[in-house]
Amino acid sequence: MGKFVFGPVPSRRLGFSLGVDVIPSKYCSFDCIYCQIGKTTNKEIIRRSFFDPQEVVKEVIEEVSISKHVDYITFSGSGEPTLNSDIGLMIRELKRKVDIPISVITNGSLLFMKDVRNDLIMADVVLPSLDAVSDDIFRYINRPHSLIDIDAIINGLKDFRKAYQGNVWLEIMLVKDVNDDVEELKKFKNIIDYLNVDKVQLNTVIRPPGEEITGRLGKTELEKICEFFGSKCETICTFEKTVTKGEKEDWAEMVLDILKRRSLSLDDIVKITGLPFQKAKDTLCIMENEGKIKSFHFGESMFYVMN
Ligand code: SF4
The missing domain is CATH 1.10.10.10 (Winged helix-like DNA-binding domain superfamily/Winged helix DNA-binding domain)
Incomplete structure (x- = not known):
């Protein structure tokens, strides 16, 4: 496999997803308690050019030509992909050269920046996460960079939704006894209505967390919350394709x-x-x-x- 491309990986949301990793491990604006990649060593919000974007695009095109099953080309990987300031250029180039939809998995924390919103505008699907709406819970779960606050994230998501014509699938990672209490869920419901996203996708910790302090919700608990959030909501805990x-x-x-x-x-x-x-x-x-x-x-x- 190449330097930037991995998979196709079976994704619960995107079928067979060819991952494009444009961030060195581990640059992120968060240090989530459930992160699978490990502890954030570079907690940043300053964007930069990490790699030659043309080299990344070339590698994706090569990999697409030899992989028969690719449902999406997905920017994700070893950290927060929007920290890469060339992501917009890479998405535009791939849209011109490859006939496969492009998705971006992001923690959504930098969408308050206009250049980040503009960079994602050509993607087919953007999958931001939002794990809390209360500041204290947000800080506990996501352990964000000190200059990020939850209101800025929610406003950034709202501004992005207004400008963007593609699909926004909002992921909420539920952690037992942390962000699943009734009051937080009621606040979530209001924010979901306010954001007007296309889908809300509920997840819980089902892969081994990097730290032992996170807990998963049961299927019935997830289904109840899903019903409470309304018709746009679904749970994303299975994968069927082979x-x-x-x-x-x-x-x-x-x-x-x-x-x-x-x-x-x-x-x-x-x-x-x-x-x-x-x-x-x-x-x-x-x-x-x-x-x-x-x-x-x-x-x-x-x-x-x-x-
Ligand atoms: S945002 Fe993603 S990469 Fe960053 S710490 Fe959280 S789970 Fe890990």
Whole structure:
């Protein structure tokens, strides 16, 4: 795999998503308690050009030409992608050269800046997150840069929605006993109506968190909250698509490349590679014995991370 591109990764929201990672690990404006990538080492809000944008675009085009199943090209990865000041240029170039929709997964914290809003305008889908509407809960979950406050984020989301013609799918990561109490949910409902997004997608911690202080909600709890939020709301906890068996010969390398950026469950790996369950499990076991990866149980699933 390349320097910037990883996957396609099975995404609960975007099908097979070819990830484009334009941020060095780990530059982010947040340091969320549930982050899969690890602790934020560079908490920043200053945007900059991290890499040659033409090199990134070239690599995406090459990877698209050899990957048969790509539903979305997705800017995401090792930190907050809008910190890269070339993201608008890269999206525009890809829109001209590739006929695959482009999505951006962002924590939404920089949308109060006009240049960030302009940079995302050509994307087909923007997936911002909003984990709290009360300042104290926001600070607890997202541990933001000191110059960011929740009102600025909500106003930035509102301004973006007004200017942007594409789809906005707002993700709310619910953490048990942190942002799921009735008062916070009522405030969320008001803000959701105010923001006028196309979808609200409820998530909970279902992958192994970097820290042991986060908790997941049960299916029934999520469904109740979903009903309370109304018809635009859905939960995003399953993934159905699979790839053709044997499509990726170099699947071990591909899996390692994804594991550098996020954890994967055994089921995810079976879906990405198209391998039979037992063969995938046996090979992962060999990779673990070689010291390349580590496995552990979380909830009902077996997960893998880089060693
Ligand atoms: S915004 Fe995303 S990358 Fe940044 S700390 Fe939170 S989960 Fe991690």
